[in-house]
Amino acid sequence: MAQTTLSRFKDVHAALCNPKLRQSLYDAGEVIMKDVLLTLHGEQHKIRRHLELRLFRRNYAHHYETNVFPKTLAWVLDPLVSRGETDLVDFGYRVTMNLTADFAGVDRPQKTAEETDRLLAIVKTFSEGATLVHSDRNPSEVIAEVKTAQTAFRKFLEPSWSRRQRLISQFLNGELKEDELPRDVLTVLLRNQDSIELSDELIEREISFYLQAGSHSTANSMVHAVHEIFCWAEDPTALLEDPLLLQKCVHESMRLHPASPVAWRTPTEPITIASRDITPDDLLILDLHAANRDPDIFGDDPEKFDPYRYVTYVKTELYGLTFGAGVHMCTGRDLDGGVASRPGTDKDTHQYGIVCMLIKTLLEHKMIPHKSRKPTLDLNTLRNSWGTYPVQFEQA
Numbered sequence: 001m002a003q004t005t006l007s008r009f010k011d012v013h014a015a016l017c018n019p020k021l022r023q024s025l026y027d028a029g030e031v032i033m034k035d036v037l038l039t040l041h042g043e044q045h046k047i048r049r050h051l052e053l054r055l056f057r058r059n060y061a062h063h064y065e066t067n068v069f070p071k072t073l074a075w076v077l078d079p080l081v082s083r084g085e086t087d088l089v090d091f092g093y094r095v096t097m098n099l100t101a102d103f104a105g106v107d108r109p110q111k112t113a114e115e116t117d118r119l120l121a122i123v124k125t126f127s128e129g130a131t132l133v134h135s136d137r138n139p140s141e142v143i144a145e146v147k148t149a150q151t152a153f154r155k156f157l158e159p160s161w162s163r164r165q166r167l168i169s170q171f172l173n174g175e176l177k178e179d180e181l182p183r184d185v186l187t188v189l190l191r192n193q194d195s196i197e198l199s200d201e202l203i204e205r206e207i208s209f210y211l212q213a214g215s216h217s218t219a220n221s222m223v224h225a226v227h228e229i230f231c232w233a234e235d236p237t238a239l240l241e242d243p244l245l246l247q248k249c250v251h252e253s254m255r256l257h258p259a260s261p262v263a264w265r266t267p268t269e270p271i272t273i274a275s276r277d278i279t280p281d282d283l284l285i286l287d288l289h290a291a292n293r294d295p296d297i298f299g300d301d302p303e304k305f306d307p308y309r310y311v312t313y314v315k316t317e318l319y320g321l322t323f324g325a326g327v328h329m330c331t332g333r334d335l336d337g338g339v340a341s342r343p344g345t346d347k348d349t350h351q352y353g354i355v356c357m358l359i360k361t362l363l364e365h366k367m368i369p370h371k372s373r374k375p376t377l378d379l380n381t382l383r384n385s386w387g388t389y390p391v392q393f394e395q396a
């Protein structure tokens with residue numbers, strides 16, 4: 001198998017938008033990723049995406065950000081603030097696990113830290129299975145662990161599944177209005193299970209995929225952005241006066257630290273891309289990390305953190321290709337990244353995105369770097385991620 005890597009922004013963007021290239025990063029992880037939205041191709045992908053996109057309309061992202069999320073956040077954050085310190089990586093995973101579980105449709109009836117921990121452990125095993133291609137462990141060992149985690153997850157999911165089936169029956173009998181149904185992926189899939197032929201196992205994998213898709217990326221993006229802000233701003237809390245600039249800081253950090261630094265694609269038929277001929281036996285690596293630092297698009301100092309950076313290329317925002325592009329473009333983009341501001345944007349009604357809202361809340365509690373404990377990188381992954389990031393709350 002020949003391997004080709006593209007790293008210029010326009011080449012990577014064109015490849016992401018090419019319908020003759022299929023997703024191939026998760027081929028080895030099919031125990032958990034087979035036929036989920038991210039790995040589907042062509043017509044089947046189009047039908048599923050169309051269905052699930054109903055959940056991601058901008059009005060919902062705004063509603064979620066202003067009405068639902070603050071309660072989840074307070075529930076996780078308040079005890080940490082009263083303690084006076086926390087580890088941002090741990091906090092990020094806990095809070096975003098609840099965010100993605102809301103979206104996927106996994107109820108957490110107990111709302112305890114122990115319940116979040118159980119779900120986190122299951123999702124961590126799922127992610128290891130999904131990215132099996134990057135693992136140096138024995139594949140059959142990892143697959144066996146994923147299967148055990150799938151059994152544990154089934155028990156977790158069952159009550160959410162039956163509750164939604166009951167509500168859907170009540171809706172079909174006219175006892176409930178449509179807007180009284182939960183607005184999440186599980187409800188959408190159960191309502192459409194017959195029309196698009198979804199087996200129970202596939203629904204389970206799709207929900208498992210959503211839990212992974214949102215949690216690692218959101219948590220990681222938040223910690224990177226906090227670090228960049230601590231290094232760049234003389235007084236980070238002054239950003240509370242200018243939330244549109246705070247959002248630019250988040251987008252600029254997302255550009256420098258894309259949660260998925262590469263995408264993998266394989267052609268469905270022989271094609272020529274960026275003057276290279278590739279066949280269905282070949283692997284095309286799209287280097288999103290490098291593309292996001294392409295000086296043709298982002299200027300002469302692309303390595304520098306500069307939230308005032310002005311990007312003239314019309315096909316991108318400040319965060320570059322961090323959320324991908326084309327048919328597999330991240331459906332959680334507006335939810336997490338918000339809408340990019342323009343001159344004249346009203347800061348009071350703007351949709352900032354969950355990552356920005358998380359950091360805003362942390363700054364409101366006067367978060368500062370920990371005075372005695374330094375952050376450390378995660379040495380278990382080649383992705384440039386933080387392993388620990390201790391912070392203190394001056395307010396406490």
Ligand code: HEM
Nearest residue numbers: 037038213214217218221259263323324328330331332336
């Ligand atoms: C900062 C946070 C996030 C980043 C950086 C991110 C990044 C990405 C990227 C790069 C892709 C495309 C991968 C490819 O083309 O191979 C993607 C796809 C996807 N993301 Fe995200 N994501 C984030 C948060 C979320 C959240 C919160 C959710 C859901 C609640 C989500 C749901 C999805 C889904 C469903 C897809 C597959 C779309 C499709 O294949 O049609 N993401 N994401």
